[in-house]
Amino acid sequence: MKNNIIQLPLLPLRGLLVFPSMVLHLDVGRDKSVTAIEKAMMGDHQIFLASQKEVSIEDPEPKDIYQVGSLAKVKQMLKLPNGTNRVLVExxxxxxxxxxxxxxxxxxxxxxxxxxxxxxxxxxEALMRSLLELFGQYIKISRKITExxxxxxxxIDDPANLADIIASHLPLKTKDKQELLEIKNVKQRLEKLIELISNEKKVLDLxxxxxxxxxxxxxxxxxxxxLREQLKAIQKELGEKDGKTGEVGDLNEKIEQSDMPERIVEVAKKELDRFEKIPQSSAESSVIRNYLEWLLALPWSKKTNDTVEIKxxxxxxxxxxxxLDKVKERILEYLAVQKLTKSIKGPILCLVGPPGVGKTSLAKSIARSVxxxxxxxxxxxxxxxxxIRGHRRTYIGAIPGRIIQGMKKAKTINPVFLLDEIDKMSNDFRGDPxxxxxxxxxxxQNSNFSDHYIEETYDLxxxxxxxxxxxxxxxxxxxxxxxxxxxIAGYTEVEKLHIAKEHLLPKQLEENGLEKNKLQIRDEALLSLIRxxxxxxxxxxxxxxxxxxCRKAAKIIISGDKKRVIVTxxxxxxxxxxxxxxxxxxxxEDQIGAATGLAYTAAGGDILSIEVSHYPGKGKLTLTGKLGEVMRESAQAAFSYIRARTNELHIDPKFHETYDIHIHVPEGATPKDGPSAGITMATALVSALTGQAVKKEVGMTGEITLRGRVLPIGGxxxxxxxxHRAGITTIIIPEDNERDIEDIxxxxxxxxxFIKVNHLDQVLKHALVEEK
Known part of the structure; x- marks a missing residue:
C-alpha cells in the first residue's frame, strides 16, 4: 500500500450495496465475479465491492459501475449445489x-x-441523538426491524459507524444508499440520513x-x-323465496357492472337504498324501480368507433x-371537417324539401357511412x-322525453340522431317544445342536457x-x-328514371316475389309513368x-296467361x-297573343301558356286563371311598361282608351304565383297589340321591372x-342566371x-316572328 492506493479485484454488485462495518451474504454466479472472488481468496482475502448503475446489465463495462464503493474482506466462500457461490463479506x-x-x-x-x-x-453528538430517536420511531411503525x-x-459511539449501520438496515433505494456512501463528511451524512428516515416514516404513516x-x-x-345472509335465512323460514332482497341484489350487481359515471352510480346506489327500505306494496317502490331501470338502460360511455373515410x-x-350532387357534396364537406377537428361540435344539418325526396334515407346513409x-x-x-324534456317523477306514468328514449334505443352515446319533421312541432298551454x-x-349546451325524469345531466x-x-x-x-x-328541391325526370331503374324496380320485384326476368319495364314506359x-x-x-x-304482373303470371310481362x-x-x-x-304553330312561360312547381317544372286577348272597351285590364298577388303585380308592371313604350313598340298610344285587355293563364283551378312570368306576360301583350306572332319553339322565364329590365329567377x-319535355328548343333566360346552366x-x-337577356327589348327581338 502506497499513499492509501492499492490494487484489488472488483466484484460488481446488482441491486446491493455494502457499507463499512456491514456483514452480508452474497450469491455470486457470473463468471467474472467468481474469478474475482477466487483471486481474492488466493491473496489476503481483500476485494473491492461497487454497485452497478443498472441492475439489468449482465456484462457491465467500467462506465456502468459507480466509482465509490467499499473495501471488503471475504470471510467465507461456499459452493452451492446449483452452481452458485455463496460468499460472506465484511x-x-x-x-x-x-x-x-x-x-x-x-x-x-x-x-x-x-x-x-x-x-x-x-x-x-446532537445529530446522533436525533437520528437514534427517529430510527426508534421508525422501528415501532415498520415492525420489520427488531428491538x-x-x-x-x-x-455505537462512533457517528460514522452509526450512520453506516443504520443505513444498512433501512429499505432505501440503491441510488439513495450510494449517495450516502459517497458522502465523506460525517455531519452531512447524518443530516442526509435523518432526511431519508423522515421521508420513510411519512410513507409508513400514510x-x-x-x-x-x-x-x-x-x-x-x-x-x-x-346481515343479508341472515335476512335470506329469515325469509326462507317465513316461506318467502328471494323477495325484494333478490331484486335488490340483482339491481346492485347491474349497477356495479354498468358503464355509468361515478356521480350516476352514487345516485343509483342512493335510490337503491330507498328502494330496499320501502315496502314492495308501496306505489313509490315501482317508481324507483322504473327509474333505476332507465338509468341502467341508458348508454353512458359506450360508443361505436367512427370510420369517417370520405371516399x-x-x-x-x-x-x-x-x-343530389350538391347535397352529397355538402354532407361530405361536413364529414371532412368532423374528421379534421375530431369533434362533433358544429352546425346541425337540416334537410329541407318536399315529401318523398329521400331526406330520411339520406340520414340513414350518413349513419352507415360513418x-x-x-x-x-x-x-x-x-x-x-x-x-322533449320528460315528465317529473312525481307524476303518475312519468317517462323520459323523446331524446332520452332515442338514446336508449341507440345503445351508444354517439349515434346519428334524426329529428324528423321538425317543422311540424306546435305549442299550446302545456309549453313550447x-x-x-x-x-x-x-x-x-347539449353536453349537459337535463331531462326532467332522469334529473341528472346527460351528455349529448x-x-x-x-x-x-x-x-x-x-x-x-x-x-x-x-x-x-x-x-333538396326534388328530382328531375332524368334522375327519377335512373332511380326507378336502379333502386325502386329491383326493390319492388323482390318485395312482390318476382324474379328479375319475369317483369321488364321499358325506359319509355317508365318515362310515361313518371310524366x-x-x-x-x-x-x-x-x-x-x-x-x-309488379302486383298486376304477378297476377298475370300466376293466372298462367303469360310467363313473362314486358311493359311498353x-x-x-x-x-x-x-x-x-x-x-x-x-x-x-306560331300564335298571336300567346307566349309560353316556364314555371317551377312543388312537383318539379312545367310550361305555362299565357294568353292575351283585346277587344273594344275603355282600357280595363282583366286577369284570370287563379293568379297570386305576385303574378298580378307582374301583369300590371308589364302593362305599364308597354304603355310607356308605345312609340318604340309601334302600338297605338291610345290603345288603353279604346281596348279592354284580358290576360288568362289556363288551368284555372290550379293556384299560380311567382315573379318569373313577367317577361312572358309582356311578350304576350306586345304580340296581341302588334299582331306579331310568338315563335312556337321559344319558352321564356324572367322577372320584369317598370323600366324593362329582366331580373334573375330560381329553379x-x-x-x-x-x-325539353314539351319539345321547346330555345329558352330565353335572364343574363344573371347564366351560372345555373351548368346544373342542367x-x-x-x-x-x-339558351338566349341570355337583360332587357325586354332583347326578349321581343328573339321571341316575336319578324314582320315580312
Missing part, C-alpha cells in the same frame, strides 16, 4: 476507483482509500392510514354480507341515392314540452343530430338559427305505381288504366327540363339553345 472502509487495470478474466482496479471527515463533536437491532445500534381505511371498509362489507362515405351515398347507430324520432304533432329543442341542438355532445323539414317558414327563428339548411301517372317532387308515388305494375308505352294504359295527369306541350334546372343535365343542355 465491509471495511470507503474507497474510490482510480483506474481499471484489467478487464479480461475479471475486473482489477486501482483504488484510493477515503478517510472520514469529522466536524464539531457536539454537533455530531434487539435498535439496542445494538444504540451502543400506508398505515390506508390500511386502516381498507380494513374498516372490508369490515363494513363483511357485516353487510352477514367510403361518397361511395355509400352514391349507392343509396342518385343525383359506422354509427341510427335512431329516428318523429316530432310531427308534438306540442308538449314534456315530450321547440324552445326545449334549443338546448338539444346547441353544441355549447357526441351525437350527430340531423333534422328534416318540409317548410322552412314553419320552423321558429331561434331554432332555425342553430341549424344549417341543406335544400302521366305521377306529379311530385320525390319518388314516393312513383314507387307505388311500380309496385302496382303502348300497353301501359291497358295495365294501369288511363293516365292521371297531363303535361304541357308546345304550340303546333332554372327544373324549368329547362319541362321545356348535359343530355338536356345539348338539345336546348
Amino acid at each position: 465491509g471495511i472502509q470507503r474507497a474510490e476507483i482510480i483506474r481499471f487495470t484489467d478487464k479480461k478474466e475479471h475486473f482489477n482496479v486501482e483504488i484510493k482509500l477515503l478517510e472520514e471527515e469529522h466536524g464539531e463533536p457536539n454537533e455530531e 434487539e437491532t435498535f439496542a445494538t445500534v444504540s451502543d 400506508e398505515k392510514k390506508i390500511g386502516k381505511r381498507v380494513k374498516t371498509s372490508m369490515e363494513k362489507t363483511q357485516k353487510e354480507y352477514y 367510403h362515405a361518397h361511395r355509400i351515398l352514391d349507392e343509396d341515392h342518385y343525383g 359506422n354509427r347507430n341510427f335512431v329516428r324520432v318523429s316530432l310531427g304533432g308534438v306540442r308538449d314540452e314534456a315530450e 321547440s324552445s326545449a329543442m334549443l338546448e338539444v341542438l346547441d353544441p355549447e 355532445s357526441n351525437v350527430l343530430f340531423i333534422a328534416t323539414a318540409n317548410y322552412v317558414n314553419h320552423i321558429p327563428q331561434p331554432l332555425l338559427d342553430r341549424m344549417e339548411l341543406i335544400s 302521366t301517372y305521377t306529379r311530385e317532387a320525390g319518388v314516393r308515388n312513383l314507387e307505388r305505381q311500380i309496385a302496382s305494375l 308505352k303502348k300497353n301501359l294504359v291497358e295495365i294501369l288504366g288511363k293516365p292521371l295527369y297531363r303535361y304541357g306541350r308546345m304550340e303546333l 332554372l334546372k327544373e324549368k329547362s327540363l319541362s321545356a 343535365p348535359e343530355s338536356v343542355r345539348n338539345d336546348l339553345t
Whole structure:
C-alpha cells in the first residue's frame, strides 16, 4: 500500500450495496465475479465491492459501475449445489476507483482509500441523538426491524459507524444508499440520513392510514354480507323465496357492472337504498324501480368507433341515392371537417324539401357511412314540452322525453340522431317544445342536457343530430338559427328514371316475389309513368305505381296467361288504366297573343301558356286563371311598361282608351304565383297589340321591372327540363342566371339553345316572328 492506493479485484454488485462495518451474504454466479472472488481468496482475502448503475446489465463495462464503493474482506466462500457461490463479506472502509487495470478474466482496479471527515463533536453528538430517536420511531411503525437491532445500534459511539449501520438496515433505494456512501463528511451524512428516515416514516404513516381505511371498509362489507345472509335465512323460514332482497341484489350487481359515471352510480346506489327500505306494496317502490331501470338502460360511455373515410362515405351515398350532387357534396364537406377537428361540435344539418325526396334515407346513409347507430324520432304533432324534456317523477306514468328514449334505443352515446319533421312541432298551454329543442341542438349546451325524469345531466355532445323539414317558414327563428339548411328541391325526370331503374324496380320485384326476368319495364314506359301517372317532387308515388305494375304482373303470371310481362308505352294504359295527369306541350304553330312561360312547381317544372286577348272597351285590364298577388303585380308592371313604350313598340298610344285587355293563364283551378312570368306576360301583350306572332319553339322565364329590365329567377334546372319535355328548343333566360346552366343535365343542355337577356327589348327581338 502506497499513499492509501492499492490494487484489488472488483466484484460488481446488482441491486446491493455494502457499507463499512456491514456483514452480508452474497450469491455470486457470473463468471467474472467468481474469478474475482477466487483471486481474492488466493491473496489476503481483500476485494473491492461497487454497485452497478443498472441492475439489468449482465456484462457491465467500467462506465456502468459507480466509482465509490467499499473495501471488503471475504470471510467465507461456499459452493452451492446449483452452481452458485455463496460468499460472506465484511465491509471495511470507503474507497474510490482510480483506474481499471484489467478487464479480461475479471475486473482489477486501482483504488484510493477515503478517510472520514469529522466536524464539531457536539454537533455530531446532537445529530446522533436525533437520528437514534427517529430510527426508534421508525422501528415501532415498520415492525420489520427488531428491538434487539435498535439496542445494538444504540451502543455505537462512533457517528460514522452509526450512520453506516443504520443505513444498512433501512429499505432505501440503491441510488439513495450510494449517495450516502459517497458522502465523506460525517455531519452531512447524518443530516442526509435523518432526511431519508423522515421521508420513510411519512410513507409508513400514510400506508398505515390506508390500511386502516381498507380494513374498516372490508369490515363494513363483511357485516353487510352477514346481515343479508341472515335476512335470506329469515325469509326462507317465513316461506318467502328471494323477495325484494333478490331484486335488490340483482339491481346492485347491474349497477356495479354498468358503464355509468361515478356521480350516476352514487345516485343509483342512493335510490337503491330507498328502494330496499320501502315496502314492495308501496306505489313509490315501482317508481324507483322504473327509474333505476332507465338509468341502467341508458348508454353512458359506450360508443361505436367512427370510420369517417370520405371516399367510403361518397361511395355509400352514391349507392343509396342518385343525383343530389350538391347535397352529397355538402354532407361530405361536413364529414371532412368532423374528421379534421375530431369533434362533433358544429352546425346541425337540416334537410329541407318536399315529401318523398329521400331526406330520411339520406340520414340513414350518413349513419352507415360513418359506422354509427341510427335512431329516428318523429316530432310531427308534438306540442308538449314534456315530450322533449320528460315528465317529473312525481307524476303518475312519468317517462323520459323523446331524446332520452332515442338514446336508449341507440345503445351508444354517439349515434346519428334524426329529428324528423321538425317543422311540424306546435305549442299550446302545456309549453313550447321547440324552445326545449334549443338546448338539444346547441353544441355549447347539449353536453349537459337535463331531462326532467332522469334529473341528472346527460351528455349529448357526441351525437350527430340531423333534422328534416318540409317548410322552412314553419320552423321558429331561434331554432332555425342553430341549424344549417341543406335544400333538396326534388328530382328531375332524368334522375327519377335512373332511380326507378336502379333502386325502386329491383326493390319492388323482390318485395312482390318476382324474379328479375319475369317483369321488364321499358325506359319509355317508365318515362310515361313518371310524366302521366305521377306529379311530385320525390319518388314516393312513383314507387307505388311500380309496385302496382309488379302486383298486376304477378297476377298475370300466376293466372298462367303469360310467363313473362314486358311493359311498353303502348300497353301501359291497358295495365294501369288511363293516365292521371297531363303535361304541357308546345304550340303546333306560331300564335298571336300567346307566349309560353316556364314555371317551377312543388312537383318539379312545367310550361305555362299565357294568353292575351283585346277587344273594344275603355282600357280595363282583366286577369284570370287563379293568379297570386305576385303574378298580378307582374301583369300590371308589364302593362305599364308597354304603355310607356308605345312609340318604340309601334302600338297605338291610345290603345288603353279604346281596348279592354284580358290576360288568362289556363288551368284555372290550379293556384299560380311567382315573379318569373313577367317577361312572358309582356311578350304576350306586345304580340296581341302588334299582331306579331310568338315563335312556337321559344319558352321564356324572367322577372320584369317598370323600366324593362329582366331580373334573375330560381329553379332554372327544373324549368329547362319541362321545356325539353314539351319539345321547346330555345329558352330565353335572364343574363344573371347564366351560372345555373351548368346544373342542367348535359343530355338536356345539348338539345336546348339558351338566349341570355337583360332587357325586354332583347326578349321581343328573339321571341316575336319578324314582320315580312
